[in-house]
Amino acid sequence: MAESEMGSQGKYLDTLLNLESLRKSLVRQEDTIIFSLIERSKYPINTPLYDDDVTIPCASSPPSSLFHFFLKESESLQAKTGRYTSPEENAFFPDNLPSPLPGSLPNYNPTQVLHPQGACININEKILNLYLKNLLPLIATKGDDGNYTSTAASDLDCLQALSKKIHFGKFVAEVKFRKAPDDYVPAIRAKDRDGLMKLLTFESVEEVIKKRVEKKATVFGQDVVDLEQNNNHGKFKVDPSVVARLYGDWVIPLTKFVQVEYLLCRLD
Numbered sequence: 053m054a055e056s057e058m059g060s061q062g063k064y065l066d067t068l069l070n071l072e073s074l075r076k077s078l079v080r081q082e083d084t085i086i087f088s089l090i091e092r093s094k095y096p097i098n099t100p101l102y103d104d105d106v107t108i109p110c111a112s113s114p115p116s117s118l119f120h121f122f123l124k125e126s127e128s129l130q131a132k133t134g135r136y137t138s139p140e141e142n143a144f145f146p147d148n149l150p151s152p153l154p155g156s157l158p159n160y161n162p163t164q165v166l167h168p169q170g171a172c173i174n175i176n177e178k179i180l181n182l183y184l185k186n187l188l189p190l191i192a193t194k195g196d197d198g199n200y201t202s203t204a205a206s207d208l209d210c211l212q213a214l215s216k217k218i219h220f221g222k223f224v225a226e227v228k229f230r231k232a233p234d235d236y237v238p239a240i241r242a243k244d245r246d247g248l249m250k251l252l253t254f255e256s257v258e259e260v261i262k263k264r265v266e267k268k269a270t271v272f273g274q275d276v277v278d279l280e281q282n283n284n285h286g287k288f289k290v291d292p293s294v295v296a297r298l299y300g301d302w303v304i305p306l307t308k309f310v311q312v313e314y315l316l317c318r319l320d
């Protein structure tokens with residue numbers, strides 16, 4: 053491996069093993085999540101997209117909704133170009149994904165930072181259900197404008213951004229464990245979920261996150277019509293308090309759920 057590649061691998065490793073850099077990455081991921089939700093709010097719910105009775109006949113898999121088909125085929129394409137070789141990425145339909153095409157990953161040698169068992173944790177089924185049942189109705193208006201492919205592409209962006217942030221809990225847990233193994237080992241051995249949750253929770257960090265997310269949704273969701281005038285009249289593309297609530301009620305708890313799950317198998 054060339055020296056410059058070793059340098060960039062080493063830097064990547066440092067980033068994934070440092071709580072401050074992980075938190076910086078999580079802050080940047082907030083931008084992606086908020087933007088993707090704002091983009092999805094451009095379209096109404098578009099219910100037929102998700103309707104399992106409006107099925108796409110597909111030669112290679114059972115019939116599914118247009119949304120299901122779009123998600124699966126998109127992941128299949130992205131798998132071929134190597135997306136899921138990254139330890140930061142988790143597929144929504146991980147079974148039978150195609151392998152990366154030869155030559156699609158020049159010099160790529162994923163760094164093993166995570167404990168192998170914990171690295172396999174994938175709660176995307178939970179995330180998908182939550183997104184469709186709870187989150188979507190909060191950000192999209194009722195109705196059907198027929199823009200199903202654009203809507204599905206927008207859903208995919210939201211889901212991938214949410215999934216990446218939530219599964220980042222694996223790296224956060226690994227770093228917290230390495231920093232204080234003596235605190236974590238007894239709770240892991242005792243399978244003490246509540247104890248682990250207490251150890252890994254930083255309420256002050258969470259409060260800052262919720263406030264920042266609401267502020268970002270306020271800033272990103274404004275119409276920039278005339279820079280001279282501030283005539284937004286409190287109208288936002290997505291209600292900032294809804295974004296703060298979904299972060300506080302779902303995104304942060306699921307990140308912590310991933311951390312607990314990861315720690316529970318850290319000594320296996």
Ligand SMILES: C=C(O[C@@H]1C=C(C(=O)O)C=C[C@H]1O)C(=O)O
Nearest residue numbers: 224252253254255257258304307
């Ligand atoms: C991710 C962390 O762990 C927990 C989860 C947080 C989150 O989901 O962003 C924030 C603070 C912690 O209670 C962290 O400590 O940064």
